[in-house]
Amino acid sequence: MSTDPLLRLEDVAVHFENEAGLLTDESEVVQAVDGLSLSIEENDVVSLVGESGCGKTTLGKTAIGLQRPTAGRVTYRGHDIWSVRDGESDADLSWQEIRQSLQIIHQDPGSSLNPNRRILSILSEPLRQVNPELGTSERRERIYSLLERVGMSPAQDFADRYPHQLSGGEQQRVVLSRALLMNPDVILADEAISALDVSLRVEMMDLMLELQAVFDTSYIFISHDLSNARYFTQHGDGKIGVMYLGQLAEVGPAEQLIEDPQHPYTSVLRWATPDLAAVDTPPQELPMRKIDVPDPIDPPSGCRFHTRCPEAREHCRQTDPKPVPAEESSVRCFRAQSTSPYWDSEPLEEND
Amino acid sequence: MSISSDVLNEPQDRDAIIRMDDVSVTYDSGDSYVLDDVSLAIERNEIIGIVGESGSGKSMLASSLLDAVPDPGQLSGSVEYRPVQDQNVEVLALEDSELRALRWEEISMVFQGAMSSFNPTMKIKEHFIETLEAHNAPVETGLNRAHELLEDLYLKPGRVLGSYPHELSGGMQQRALIALSLVLEPDVLVMDEPTAALDLLMQQSILLLLRELREKYDLTMVFITHDLPLVASLADRLAVMYAFELVELGPASEVINTPTHPYTRALLNATPNLNAPLSEMRPVKGKSPAPINVPSGCSYHPRCPLDTEECRTNHPPADPVTPEHTAACFHWEEARTEISLNYAETGTNDGDWR
Ligand code: SF4
Ligand code: SF4
Numbered sequence: 001m002s003t004d005p006l007l008r009l010e011d012v013a014v015h016f017e018n019e020a021g022l023l024t025d026e027s028e029v030v031q032a033v034d035g036l037s038l039s040i041e042e043n044d045v046v047s048l049v050g051e052s053g054c055g056k057t058t059l060g061k062t063a064i065g066l067q068r069p070t071a072g073r074v075t076y077r078g079h080d081i082w083s084v085r086d087g088e089s090d091a092d093l094s095w096q097e098i099r100q101s102l103q104i105i106h107q108d109p110g111s112s113l114n115p116n117r118r119i120l121s122i123l124s125e126p127l128r129q130v131n132p133e134l135g136t137s138e139r140r141e142r143i144y145s146l147l148e149r150v151g152m153s154p155a156q157d158f159a160d161r162y163p164h165q166l167s168g169g170e171q172q173r174v175v176l177s178r179a180l181l182m183n184p185d186v187i188l189a190d191e192a193i194s195a196l197d198v199s200l201r202v203e204m205m206d207l208m209l210e211l212q213a214v215f216d217t218s219y220i221f222i223s224h225d226l227s228n229a230r231y232f233t234q235h236g237d238g239k240i241g242v243m244y245l246g247q248l249a250e251v252g253p254a255e256q257l258i259e260d261p262q263h264p265y266t267s268v269l270r271w272a273t274p275d276l277a278a279v280d281t282p283p284q285e286l287p288m289r290k291i292d293v294p295d296p297i298d299p300p301s302g303c304r305f306h307t308r309c310p311e312a313r314e315h316c317r318q319t320d321p322k323p324v325p326a327e328e329s330s331v332r333c334f335r336a337q338s339t340s341p342y343w344d345s346e347p348l349e350e351n352d
Numbered sequence: 353m354s355i356s357s358d359v360l361n362e363p364q365d366r367d368a369i370i371r372m373d374d375v376s377v378t379y380d381s382g383d384s385y386v387l388d389d390v391s392l393a394i395e396r397n398e399i400i401g402i403v404g405e406s407g408s409g410k411s412m413l414a415s416s417l418l419d420a421v422p423d424p425g426q427l428s429g430s431v432e433y434r435p436v437q438d439q440n441v442e443v444l445a446l447e448d449s450e451l452r453a454l455r456w457e458e459i460s461m462v463f464q465g466a467m468s469s470f471n472p473t474m475k476i477k478e479h480f481i482e483t484l485e486a487h488n489a490p491v492e493t494g495l496n497r498a499h500e501l502l503e504d505l506y507l508k509p510g511r512v513l514g515s516y517p518h519e520l521s522g523g524m525q526q527r528a529l530i531a532l533s534l535v536l537e538p539d540v541l542v543m544d545e546p547t548a549a550l551d552l553l554m555q556q557s558i559l560l561l562l563r564e565l566r567e568k569y570d571l572t573m574v575f576i577t578h579d580l581p582l583v584a585s586l587a588d589r590l591a592v593m594y595a596f597e598l599v600e601l602g603p604a605s606e607v608i609n610t611p612t613h614p615y616t617r618a619l620l621n622a623t624p625n626l627n628a629p630l631s632e633m634r635p636v637k638g639k640s641p642a643p644i645n646v647p648s649g650c651s652y653h654p655r656c657p658l659d660t661e662e663c664r665t666n667h668p669p670a671d672p673v674t675p676e677h678t679a680a681c682f683h684w685e686e687a688r689t690e691i692s693l694n695y696a697e698t699g700t701n702d703g704d705w706r
Contacts (some may be wrong), residue, residue, distance in 0.1 A: 064392045131703045168406075197405045199622045203635035224551035231624040245585060257624055272556040272583035273626050276697050279608040282563075282585035283556060291506045291519065291557045 001129050004078030006185055006218060007063055008100075012072035014058050028297045032058040033247040035072070040186060043219040045238030045328050046071040047229040047254070049269060051293055055246040056222050060188045063220055064102035065307075077100070080323045084236065089262035100130070103179035106180040109171035113163040119174055120159040146177050149214075150207060159332075168199050176208065180215050188220045195229060212236065223334050230254050237330070245296055245304040252329030264311045264329040303333070311335060315345035369540060369572050370459075375429035377412050385424065386641035387412040388596040391636060395652060398565060399573040401587030401604065403580045403641055410576050414544045418455055419443050433458065435539065451578075456487055460538040464529055464545035469529055470517040476528050477513035479533055487536055494535055500524035500529035504553070504568065507562050523554035527561070534569065542574040544663035545581075561587045571609050581623050584608050592616050593652035595641050601670070602677030609653060610688070612679040614656050617691045627695060634694075650681070658683045 014033040032055045040046050040063065048056040061067040062074060065081050071182065074081050083089035106112055113122060123143045127134060127312045134142070140159075147155035150173040163171055172192060179187050189208065193201045193280050205228070212219065223229045233240050233254035235264045240258075242265060250263035250323075261267045288308040294300055299309045306316040315334060319341075324330040334342030354547040370393070373550040377387035387409045392663060396399055404410040412421065421427045431443040435458060446454060455461070458472065463469060477495075484494035495513075502509040505527040512520065512528055520528065524596040526546065533541060547555040565572055577583050582589065592600040592615070600613040611617045638655035641647060650668050662682055668679040681687065 009431050050551075051553050114688055166392070197576075198580065199636050202622050202624055205624075207633070223466055224553070225624075227624040227626050230626060269553060270626070272553040274556075274579075274585065275627065276581055276584060276608055276620065276623070276625055277627055280605050283560060286557055291554075292524065339536045 005041050006044070006077060007079070007187075008073075008075045009036060009038045009059075009063055009069075010073045010075070012022060012059075012062055012069045012074060014067060014099070015070045016054075016061055022127040024085050027196040029301060030296050031246050032296065033062060033069070034086060034299075036246070036248055038063070038241060038251070039249070040218050040220065042185070042218060043212065043277070043313065044316065045221060045233050045236030047221040047223060047233045047238065047240045048243055049223055049226055049240060050243035050249075051224065051228045053293055053296060055296075056242040056243045057190055058192055058246075059243065060220050061104075064112065064186060064188045066104065070129060076258065080260070094164070098236060100158050102188070103182055104188040104190060105172070105175045105179055105188070105192045109175040110163060112169060112175055115163055117343040118159065119161055119163070119166075122163075123147075123159075126178055130181065130283070132182055142181075143177075146181070150177055169196055169204065172196065172204060179216070182212070184217055186218045186220060190222045191224070192221075194223065194225070201228060202231065205235070208232070209235050219262070226258065227267050230258055241316075242269065244252060244292065245297050245299050246303060247332060248323065249305065250329070250331050251332070256329065262329070262336050263333045264309050265305050266334070268310075305333075312348045313342055313345040314348060315342040317348065323337055362433045368394060368432075369396040370394040370436055371430075371434070371522060371657065372413075372416070373430045373432075373671070375413075375416050375431060377409075377416060378426045378509055379424065379643070382674040385596050385646065387502075388414060388646070390598055392591060392598060392601070394572060394574060395589075397566070397570060397572055398588045401561070401580075401583035401590045402574060402576045403578070403583060403590060404593030407640060408593040410578075410594075411544050413593070414461070414574065414576050417443070417542060418459055418461065419446065419451060419546070420455075423534070423612075447557050450628065453487070453595045456533075456538065457536045457539040458538055459542060460533040460536070462533045462541065462543040462546045464548045467502050470525065472517055473513060475516055476520075476532075479532055480513070483532060483535060497537070497607065498531060498535050501534050502528065502529070504543075505531055506557075507531070511607050515560075523550050523558070526550060527558065528567075530562075531560075534565070535570075539570075540574065542576070545578070546575070548577070548579070554557055555582060562586065567706060576629075580619060581625060591606045592619070595646050596643065596652065598670070598676075598681065600679045602673065606674065606677045612673050612677070612684045612687060613652075614658055614679050614684075614691055615652050616679075617687060617693060618655075621691075621694050625695065652681075658686055659695060667682045672685070 012033060013035055016030040016032055016181055021176055035128045048059060050056050058067060061068050068082060076098050079089055079091035084091055084093060084098060115140065120143060124139055127142060128141050132261055143159060144155035147158050152158040152170060152173055166293060193204045196204055221232050229240050239251055240254050242249045244265050249265045252255060261270060262263045268287050287310055289306045289310065302318050303316040303321050307310040321332050323330045324336050334340040372390055372392045375387060375390045376380050378384060390413060402410050402413060415433060416427055433441040433443050480495060480498045481491055484491050499509040502512055507524060507527055517525055547558050565571060570663045575583050575587060584604055586602045590604045591598050594615045598617045600607060611620055622636045623633055641651060647654055649665045650663040654664040668680045668682045670680045673679050673684060
């Protein structure tokens with residue numbers, strides 16, 4: 001067997017072309033993901049956190065082959081997935097097999113379930129694809145037992161319902177079950193718990209992690225909420241990647257990243273995470289120089305965070321801090337580099 | 353606006369700006385309650401967080417404040433608005449035209465998802481002008497105020513006013529909507545999940561700005577959300593709803609540091625946070641009831657680890673825990689010892705409210 005990771009992204013970039021339209025006369029290029037590398041192992045959990053528009057969804061979709069990168073490579077067990085797709089690979093593996101082993105669940109489960117079909121029929125489909133030899137009654141048995149397993153019992157009753165007869169949490173369980181029935185190696189959970197009430201999130205995360213062990217799968221877990229990412233990642237013994245404007249600002253094991261953030265942006269996300277123990281000392285001041293994210297069409301020079309970073313200095317405006325990998329982590333900030341000219345450079349003024 | 357007013361004489365009353373008394377909302381000719389006998393005094397200049405899960409009745413509470421319950425809901429009880437201390441307007445008795453005036457000029461509302469509140473074919477500026485004109489307010493003065501409000505919300509007024517809604521990010525739209533809701537100088541701002549569609553960093557940033565707006569414009573704010581940890585640090589007081597009722601009410605720091613109702617304690621334990629040991633976060637067992645079959649007695653009893661015969665038959669009234677803090681539970685004292693919390697609890701001593 002090879003030592004290739006399950007999935008590897010090598011220096012991946014995704015640039016979208018915005019068509020020239022009503023409001024702009026020139027077409028613009030959005031740099032959704034820019035030169036990013038990341039690996040996902042078997043039974044791994046990798047969480048991606050960051051603001052809306054930081055590129056985490058694009059990165060996730062690129063990792064599972066739903067988005068073609070404009071540069072770089074995505075490999076699955078050592079094989080470039082887009083070469084397989086284009087028929088240019090000598091791998092003993094089809095595009096269909098790759099797509100089948102890389103599944104996604106979305107934030108809004110309702111929209112990914114066919115409203116006109118009962119749950120039984122929705123869940124039969126993946127089974128028919130993966131296990132065509134199963135008979136009808138066997139298929140039904142498997143679906144019932146999975147429904148029981150995800151807490152939807154009596155299974156027979158739930159199997160007969162239509163999606164709109166389920167709560168949001170139940171719909172999400174169906175979507176998760178459908179993904180698991182494909183026997184995937186990786187499930188991309190894109191804000192999969194964000195639409196659920198706060199009180200239901202732990203339960204859903206627990207379920208996903210329990211089933212990880214049963215189905216032998218890895219997760220890419222996308223969230224804008226660091227406390228959810230912490231819960232999920234730490235239970236799954238994985239790592240968290242903090243994204244900013246299409247790049248990874250910091251990657252590390254969950255606890256280390258949260259307890260001892262190295263990148264100023266990670267600290268900002270920490271600030272934004274409600275802390276019940278600190279109810280008497282509410283956050284006082286915005287820990288950034290600006291509220292809004294810069295436009296990804298024209299990302300800032302140097303360090304992309306320099307327009308908002310509370311620690312930014314002149315050097316950050318001119319030079320891009322390359323990621324510095326350590327044992328299990330990586331940080332893209334001059335402050336993690338003790339000999340950087342950053343330390344001798346002048347702080348940036350308010351509006352730079 | 354002109355609203356008829358009565359002089360009210362209730363010396364023991366705190367300075368409430370809105371008082372709800374025994375407010376209920378029913379459907380199906382009274383068979384199903386979506387708001388059950390809620391009494392709540394919203395104090396002048398406070399920020400009160402109304403917290404509940406989906407389907408707990410929290411949005412219905414917001415709608416009843418402005419007599420805006422969707423048809424065919426039946427609203428009963430009394431909602432008094434007190435623009436100044438000794439003036440008293442019974443909201444549920446207002447004519448339609450008076451109600452329209454009240455809704456923007458006195459009590460303003462912001463809902464989740466600015467996209468659906470803005471007309472996509474109109475620039476932001478036109479929304480301000482339309483609102484000002486509809487209320488016969490001078491447009492120029494109003495636009496000056498809009499400029500100031502947008503700046504207060506860290507937006508570039510020129511750019512935002514000249515944009516169509518879709519040209520702004522979600523966070524900018526939601527802030528523009530808050531500015532719009534304040535352009536007629538209301539006293540009260542009612543917000544229903546105003547930040548739920550945004551990422552956490554933008555949510556916290558908006559919360560910070562709301563605090564500043566409250567100071568600057570002497571506002572009273574009602575913040576309705578399912579997200580207890582989020583609103584906990586913003587609100588002065590928290591009201592927790594379960595199954596269409598208020599189950600706990602008190603200063604935010606007491607409700608978080610010494611939560612009392614078994615449901616509040618379970619809810620807090622179910623909340624992922626950055627510090628609690630992971631092994632001690634656990635979901636709230638069971639499901640919230642639907643409006644048609646709310647359990648008898650205490651509606652939480654089927655899920656409550658402390659329920660007794662009394663809970664199953666009698667309805668627990670709001671019991672004072674401290675002078676400022678109430679919990680609708682027969683056994684709240686036991687709850688504090690029997691249901692442990694996953695984060696540091698302080699001052700568990702009953703009556704220790706400092
Ligand atoms: S490199 Fe400079 S601007 Fe970038 S995060 Fe570090 S200190 Fe801030
Ligand atoms: S009244 Fe009884 S059932 Fe209701 S919350 Fe209190 S202990 Fe539990």
